[in-house]
Amino acid sequence: MTLRVNDVPEANRYEARFEGESKVAGVAQYIRTAELVAFVHTEVSPEYEGKGVGAALARTALDAAREANLRVLATCPFIAGWIDRHPEYQDLVYQSRSRVSD
Template sequence: MQVVVTDAAEQHRYEARVDGELAAIAEYIATPGLVVMTHTEVLSGHEGQGVASELVRQALEDVRRQGAKVLPLCPFVSGWMRRHDGYDDLEYRSRTTITAASS
């Protein structure tokens, strides 16, 4: 099974197709230097085939090519990034440090 992933930027999502049929989507919000991954969904009939994993892998590689960071709000994307080596460098980390106010 070949999963073809494209960036449907006008719809703010990556799309995964299997045999030309839309199989999964990963929605995002893009800003300069940051892609917020908000939701991933596998369409009926394509569950349990690894389509979402391949979609996320290819989407993250696309973000890497753009030189951007990823803020994974979607639990699937966040979990995928934790389980796979080599993607820590893509995760957005706040540069601000919160300190407790002194009394």
């Protein structure tokens, strides 16, 4: 079975489905601005765990952020952990700029 991940902007999430199935296998919810995408929640249905759904959601969402030249704020523990294990995505991570007092 082929896994497909699509952005569903009207729902503010990426959805993963296996080809030929109508059921959503997993989702990665986000909040997007002009400069930043914050990933706030990722969930994989129990029957699809261990089948690469979470990794496909993370990779697709992060590749799309890179293509759109967006920084990533990973408040979702799954996405944050995935980025930690895949250093090729570290450059996307949003770094806040602290103000230095005079």
